[in-house]
Amino acid sequence: MSATAMSTSVGALIGEAAQRFGDKTALVFDERNWSFRELDDASSMLAAALLARGLRAGDTVSLYSPNCPEWIIGYYAVLKLGGIVNPLNLMLTPDEAAYAMNDCGAVAVLGSHERIAGLARIRVNTKLHLCVSYGGETPPGAVDFNDLLETAASTCPVAYITLDQPCTVAYTSGTTGHPKGALLTHRSILMNTAMTATMHVRSAADTVVSALPCSHVYGNIVMNAAIAYGMTLVLHPVFDAERVLDSIQTHRATLFEGVPTMYMYLLNFPRLSAYDLSSLSRCTVGGQTMPEAKMRDVEAVFGCPLIELWGMTELGGLGTTHSAYGPTRHGSIGIALPHLEARVIATDGARQVLPAGSVGELQIRGPVVMAGYLCRPDATADAIDPDGWLHTGDLVRQDQDGYLYVVDRLKDMIITGGFNIYPAELERVIAEHPDVALVAVGSVVDDVKGELAKAYIVPRHGAQVDLAALEAHCRARLAAYKVPRVYQIVEDLPKTSTGKILRRMLHTLEP
DSSP: OOTTTTOOOOOOHHHHHHHHHTTTTEETTEEEEEEHHHHHHHHHHHHHHHHHOOOOOOOOEEEEESOHHHHHHHHHHHHHOOOOEEEEOOOHHHHHHHHHHHHTOOOEEEHHHHHHHHTTTTTGGGGOOOOEEEEOOOOOOOOEEEHHHHHHSSSSOOOOOOOEEEEEEEOOOOOOOOSEEEEEEEHHHHHHHHHHHHHHTTOOTTTTEEEOOSSSSSHHHHHHHHTTTTTTEOOSSSSOOHHHHHHHHTOOSSSEOHHHHHHHHHTTTTTGGOOOTTOOOOOESSSSOOHHHHHHHHHHHHHHHHHEEEGGGTTEEEEOOOTTSSSOOOTOOBBBBBOOEEEEEEESSSSBHHHHHHHTEEEESTTTTSSEEOHHHHHHHBBBTTTTTTTEEEEEEOOOOOOOOEESSSSSOOOEEEEEEHHHHHHHTTTSSSTEEEEEEEEEEEEETTTEEEEEEEEOOOOOOOHHHHHHHHHHHSSSSSSOSEEOOOOOOOOBBBBBBBBGGGGGGGG
């Protein structure tokens, strides 16, 4: 295969890369190097082992762990056998993970030993018949990842797959507060990977440092682009400023990718000036908008351009960005990826395309758009219009040159440190507490994380809400990043004449 041709399936990426790049280092993790050939061989053996355990093409397999080689090997193994990957946010509680696995019909899960152990209580309520564990002592009822590899066949041919077959079901919460599975095809992921690489000029000459979760669409595109185009990926399980800076210096990284919070921590690191970052040729930032002044600070300190990007789970990655060799504009999310279309429409339901300078909803159309929400035809119809335009829920304006600028969000989504928080989901959990009569969740500004969730609570008549107990209630049911950081007891909540809570007016309740 030529270096410029797009693959025929996501699972084939690693095999094709092994043919081209062989023993070149593909992955650096925890002081161990993995070549392209080693990752390809390991994923083939795991695919063969999964087939021997009864998995078949079309089956869904969940991945539930922090970044590690096993996550990457599991990802390509599932896709090689024609399965569907369900990447789970590693911060989900067992109950939240079980909801997603049940909804997508996952028959197996591959995960870190502590995540697999956490599923023991609720596994009986799922469709799982195989749990594969790694990174520690294997929990009861699970199979050890390394044991599977040792007993597996050495090869496993990639299943015959068409570009429009599903390869990923990734969960994103919606305004109902219940997660929805965005069904993404091989075409969506491959096109997003290829066009992102095109815009950022990613190649075998690059070494990229990343602590972005591979389970997140941003981190997933970073991983796939590194594999597809022969880059060396220096992967961190979590973000740590000192370790990231050391990796950039030690491995002479050409590219670092992160969310704004990561860059703010790096800028504030006391010994930042002690590190040699001169190898960097560009960095990328996404997940939430970043103040222009901070972007300029990063460029001045890192000595390279900071390329902003914007994406969605429903796109399998990016929708817009800037080109590495073209002009960039700080504060802008750039232009649509090649082969995609972007437009700004009025929010009054008339679907009128707005002229430059007007604020409206951003819509995206093209081959990266999801096939739909799994088993949610109504939600799919609400998200994608008959002409194929995806409603993003983001309010933007477009300048005369076509650059897009995020202004606000139509939806009430809160972004904290690059993670999406949906008020309705939090409200649903808080409302389960017996002392809570009404609750609404809004946001407050935070200098480091961008936004934090704040809960406004009306106590049940005659009850007194113990906020410490309420926080414990939330922590038992929600991923840590979703738990509100601020609580306020109020007498009532602002509502419409029909009784609908007005979240946009919650700020008027501030003491």
